[in-house]
Amino acid sequence: MSDRWVSGRQASGRRVSGRAALRRVGPARAAGAAAAVLLCAFPFYLDAFWLQVGLFSMAAAIGAIGLNLLSGTSGQLSLGHAFFLAVGAYGYVWLAGEPGPGLPPAVAMVLAVCLSGLAGGLFSPIAGRVRGVYLGVATLALVFLGQHVMVNAEGVTGGFNGRSVPPLEIGGFTFAETDPALVVLGVPFGAEERLWYLGLVLLAAVWFSARNLLRGRPGRALSALRDSEVAAAAMGVPVARYRSAAFVVSSMYAGLAGVLIALAFRGIVPDYFGLALSIDYLAMIVIGGLGSVGGATAGAVFVTALPLVMGRYADQLPLVAAPGATGHAIGPTEAARYLYGAAIILVLLYVPGGLGGLFRRRVRPPTPPVRQPKEQTP
Amino acid sequence: MTAAAPGLRVRDITVRFAGLVALDSVDLTVEPGSIHALIGPNGAGKSTCFNVLSGIHRPEHGSVRLDGTELTSLAPHRIAALGMARTFQNIVMTSGTVADNLLLGRHGHSRAGFAATALRLPHAVREQRAQLERAREIAELTGLGTHFRTPVDLLPYGDRKRVELARALCLEPRMLLLDEPVAGMNAAERARTAGTIGELRTRFGLTVVLVEHDMGLVMRLADEVTVLDFGRRIAGGTPAQVRQDPEVRRAYLGAPSPQESA
Numbered sequence: 001m002s003d004r005w006v007s008g009r010q011a012s013g014r015r016v017s018g019r020a021a022l023r024r025v026g027p028a029r030a031a032g033a034a035a036a037v038l039l040c041a042f043p044f045y046l047d048a049f050w051l052q053v054g055l056f057s058m059a060a061a062i063g064a065i066g067l068n069l070l071s072g073t074s075g076q077l078s079l080g081h082a083f084f085l086a087v088g089a090y091g092y093v094w095l096a097g098e099p100g101p102g103l104p105p106a107v108a109m110v111l112a113v114c115l116s117g118l119a120g121g122l123f124s125p126i127a128g129r130v131r132g133v134y135l136g137v138a139t140l141a142l143v144f145l146g147q148h149v150m151v152n153a154e155g156v157t158g159g160f161n162g163r164s165v166p167p168l169e170i171g172g173f174t175f176a177e178t179d180p181a182l183v184v185l186g187v188p189f190g191a192e193e194r195l196w197y198l199g200l201v202l203l204a205a206v207w208f209s210a211r212n213l214l215r216g217r218p219g220r221a222l223s224a225l226r227d228s229e230v231a232a233a234a235m236g237v238p239v240a241r242y243r244s245a246a247f248v249v250s251s252m253y254a255g256l257a258g259v260l261i262a263l264a265f266r267g268i269v270p271d272y273f274g275l276a277l278s279i280d281y282l283a284m285i286v287i288g289g290l291g292s293v294g295g296a297t298a299g300a301v302f303v304t305a306l307p308l309v310m311g312r313y314a315d316q317l318p319l320v321a322a323p324g325a326t327g328h329a330i331g332p333t334e335a336a337r338y339l340y341g342a343a344i345i346l347v348l349l350y351v352p353g354g355l356g357g358l359f360r361r362r363v364r365p366p367t368p369p370v371r372q373p374k375e376q377t378p
Numbered sequence: 379m380t381a382a383a384p385g386l387r388v389r390d391i392t393v394r395f396a397g398l399v400a401l402d403s404v405d406l407t408v409e410p411g412s413i414h415a416l417i418g419p420n421g422a423g424k425s426t427c428f429n430v431l432s433g434i435h436r437p438e439h440g441s442v443r444l445d446g447t448e449l450t451s452l453a454p455h456r457i458a459a460l461g462m463a464r465t466f467q468n469i470v471m472t473s474g475t476v477a478d479n480l481l482l483g484r485h486g487h488s489r490a491g492f493a494a495t496a497l498r499l500p501h502a503v504r505e506q507r508a509q510l511e512r513a514r515e516i517a518e519l520t521g522l523g524t525h526f527r528t529p530v531d532l533l534p535y536g537d538r539k540r541v542e543l544a545r546a547l548c549l550e551p552r553m554l555l556l557d558e559p560v561a562g563m564n565a566a567e568r569a570r571t572a573g574t575i576g577e578l579r580t581r582f583g584l585t586v587v588l589v590e591h592d593m594g595l596v597m598r599l600a601d602e603v604t605v606l607d608f609g610r611r612i613a614g615g616t617p618a619q620v621r622q623d624p625e626v627r628r629a630y631l632g633a634p635s636p637q638e639s640a
Binding site: 208209210212213216217218219220221223224226227228230231232233234235236237238239245249 | 432433434453454455458459463464466470471472473474478481482483485486488490491492495496497498502505506509545549
């Protein structure tokens with residue numbers, strides 16, 4: 001959480017590890033910069049399919065970072081994340097679209113995020129009264145409530161068939177195909193290419209803000225809530241306020257993810273925002289490793305990209321039928337679900353820190369042994 | 379660190395857990411600047427008393443006044459803000475390093491909210507740096523300076539107990555509640571912690587209330603002792619007076635249970 005603070009100012013006993021810390025900051029920074037450059041170059045080399053995969057992964061990563069803050073850091077189990085994603089997605093579509101107020105899409109996007117936060121805030125009085133599994137079941141109700149509203153409030157949501165998503169426009173720049181096609185360095189920039197950069201910027205902003213939160217005062221208060229509410233309260237943390245703040249912030253991230261998902265799909269339907277989506281998000285943060293931003297991102301990419309990529313290469317995989325094939329063969333989507341089911345079990349059994357922990361363990365040297373005073377008592 | 383040491387006046391506190399009377403009309407007066415020990419056999423209600431003082435349990439009736447302020451209707455974090463800090467009998471710590479734990483203790487002394495922290499606004503960054511310095515000072519003071527960056531999971535038991543003490547000190551309290559501060563420690567660690575507690579009192583004018591089974595430590599450190607048995611106050615006075623009290627000898631000192639003599 002706080003490796004940035006490790007420095008040469010340490011007392012001499014820890015000097016060695018301090019130097020090791022400096023040595024490892026270098027490669028980590030370099031790797032980060034290289035990854036950023038690589039990600040920015042992708043639209044010039046990858047086709048629309050891979051950009052779509054990346055886009056969905058980025059949106060999922062934003063949502064997973066939000067859920068991680070709520071369930072991973074503050075320890076409040078939520079099965080209702082799909083609901084907050086839906087509030088963001090439908091909020092954007094309604095605010096920017098017709099029927100609806102038809103606001104400028106950029107404004108609609110910001111308002112949709114706020115709307116999700118508001119939904120989280122409205123739910124938090126309930127969240128303040130139930131804990132653990134009971135909270136999980138209470139949040140489950142949100143998913144069913146959301147489904148009901150999405151299917152029945154046809155004037156706003158378009159009902160069962162959903163609605164098409166108005167493209168985002170910021171300062172005259174449209175994140176969709178335009179008539180005189182935009183060509184950058186000989187590559188035509190369609191919706192995917194443009195949204196790719198939008199996704200990158202949003203993910204970077206979310207990554208940055210969530211890491212700061214986790215490393216700062218609010219993050220410490222939230223993880224104290226997870227470890228012991230009584231101790232947190234005795235240390236001066238207003239428990240109820242922080243529990244609901246975790247819901248609000250996490251829902252805002254979910255709302256942003258919902259907007260990005262809507263933009264990537266270009267059409268949204270109630271079916272997508274079901275219980276399975278909530279479970280997917282829980283799978284992401286568990287596979288990625290609870291409590292870390294990098295882990296949530298890794299888990300999100302894994303869970304999102306796996307079914308899509310397997311679908312694409314289904315014909316080359318043994319035992320997996322092509323999409324749409326009839327008979328008893330396992331389709332690519334099912335195969336991907338089995339695989340990530342297996343992945344969760346493997347991670348739980350062998351990698352307690354999740355994918356994020358795996359990465360950390362590889363990058364960081366083992367913690368130096370601690371001076372062990374002679375102890376007689378256990 | 380503090381202006382004037384406060385006095386604590388506990389009057390007629392009763393706590394019941396589903397028919398079990400944990401505290402029965404308990405009175406307790408802690409003089410400002412003193413070290414007050416709360417002793418009694420297991421189940422006497424010592425920890426329950428601490429939980430009432432820090433606002434975790436609300437008593438059925440009675441009053442707790444810290445410098446005239448009634449505490450029984452306040453939430454724990456408000457009581458903490460009034461300058462009451464505590465440690466726990468079983469170590470309760472958040473994951474992360476010693477620094478993370480101490481900074482949690484600085485929560486009430488810092489302001490940075492969600493937005494300012496997320497955006498790394500300059501004042502939030504400055505505040506974090508200042509709080510870190512303060513936490514480091516307190517770590518040095520309690521002998522944890524070399525472990526400042528060590529994850530608490532890796533610390534030996536005695537040092538973890540000290541982290542709890544240091545974290546409570548980070549609140550810069552006027553009154554410190556210590557629930558068995560030396561339980562499970564070896565002789566050297568006990569002596570060291572006892573020294574620290576005495577030093578803190580003289581240096582910062584802290585008022586200390588202490589639950590402890592180590593009678594040697596209690597007799598040496600405490601200015602005054604209150605004895606509880608089955609939720610009732612059975613004796614009180616200076617350590618010497620309490621040691622002579624026949625009721626206390628019967629309830630507690632005369633028949634130490636096996637794990638206390640271990």
